[in-house]
Amino acid sequence: MEDFHEIPDQDDLIDFPGCPSSLPACSTVLLFGFKRDLNAYLANLPHGFPVRTLADVIAFNSAHADVALKYGQGLAIAAQKLDTSPGSADTEMYLKDRARDLDIARTRGLDVVYKDFDAILFPANRGANIAARAGYPSIAVPGGFVPNPAVPPPPFTVTPFPAGFNAKDAPYAVTFSGPAFSEPKLIGYAYAFEQATHHRVPPPSTPPLTTTRR
Numbered sequence: 001m002e003d004f005h006e007i008p009d010q011d012d013l014i015d016f017p018g019c020p021s022s023l024p025a026c027s028t029v030l031l032f033g034f035k036r037d038l039n040a041y042l043a044n045l046p047h048g049f050p051v052r053t054l055a056d057v058i059a060f061n062s063a064h065a066d067v068a069l070k071y072g073q074g075l076a077i078a079a080q081k082l083d084t085s086p087g088s089a090d091t092e093m094y095l096k097d098r099a100r101d102l103d104i105a106r107t108r109g110l111d112v113v114y115k116d117f118d119a120i121l122f123p124a125n126r127g128a129n130i131a132a133r134a135g136y137p138s139i140a141v142p143g144g145f146v147p148n149p150a151v152p153p154p155p156f157t158v159t160p161f162p163a164g165f166n167a168k169d170a171p172y173a174v175t176f177s178g179p180a181f182s183e184p185k186l187i188g189y190a191y192a193f194e195q196a197t198h199h200r201v202p203p204p205s206t207p208p209l210t211t212t213r214r
Contacts, residue, residue, distance in 0.1 A: 005113060005117070005120075007109050007110070007112075007113060007130065008108060008109065008112050008113075009104050009108045009109050010109075012104045012108070013104055013105065013109065013129070013130055013133075016100065016101075016104065018030045018031075018129070019031055019078065020074070020075075020078045027097040027100065027101055027133075028082065028090070028093055028094050028097050029094060029097050029098050029101055029133070030075075031075065031078055031079040031082060032079070032082055032084060032090065032091075032094040032097075033094075034054075034075070034076075034079045035054050035079040035080060035082055035084050036084040038054050038057070039053050039054055039084070042054075042056070042057075054076060054079060054080050055080055057076065058073060058076050058077060058080060061073050061076075082094075101133040101134075102133070102134065102135075104133075105130045105131075105133035105134040106133070106134035106135070106136070109130055109134065110130060110131070110134050110136060110177075110179070111134075111179075114178070114179045118178060118182070118185060119176050119177060119178040119182065119185065119186060119189055120176070120177050120178070121174060121175070121176055122174065122175040122176075122177060123143070123172075123174060123175075124143075124172060124173055124174070124175065125138075125140055125173060125175050126175070127175050127177045128140075128175060128177075130177075131177040135180065136177060136178065136179055136180055136182075137177065137178060137180075137181075137182060137183050137186060138175050138176065138177040138186070139175070139176050139177075139183075139186045139187060139190045140173045140174065140175045140176075141173060141174060141176075141190045141193060141194050141199075141200070142171060142172075142173060142174075142194070142199040142200040142201075143172045143173050143174035143197075143199055144171075144172050144197070144199045145169035145170060145171055145172060145199075146169060146170050146172045147169055147170075148161075148167040148168060148169050148170035174193070176189045176190050176193075
């Protein structure tokens, strides 16, 4: 077991985040796929379904902002601005960004690590980004608890809680990620971790599931 291993092109990943971001260069893959695939799904819903496109979803959310926009819809609006039709400039940019994602996340990133290791253990879900870009599987399981309000990560300077609010400790996860088709191994690692640590504590507000054995 190796406690720490640097992904070789970590700096390249940081310099090429997903759009929208504050950096001039960013990957449009997530936004492009969101609009393209959601539109395809909605278009195949039964006749009479009131929402048929991402634009319809955005309009519905805006019309019901009091209940639908607790977290905003910035990503949806950014995705809607892209032209996903074949041959468009945005489609060409998506193809270039997809190739770059695979290069830095898979070819020069995780594939290099997986030459020596079967899987990677990430704190929280911090490995979800690179694994998703590479098209590789991940599984997250409870990893314990951390004091809450936790110290906010940069660039944030305040916690989400009002002064005087005594928050309980926050759950913290760990993420196992592996190469393509390694799901059986990852589930085994995650299960072994759960059985060894017992970090998952059922919430008191939720009764246990009933089981029937025959």
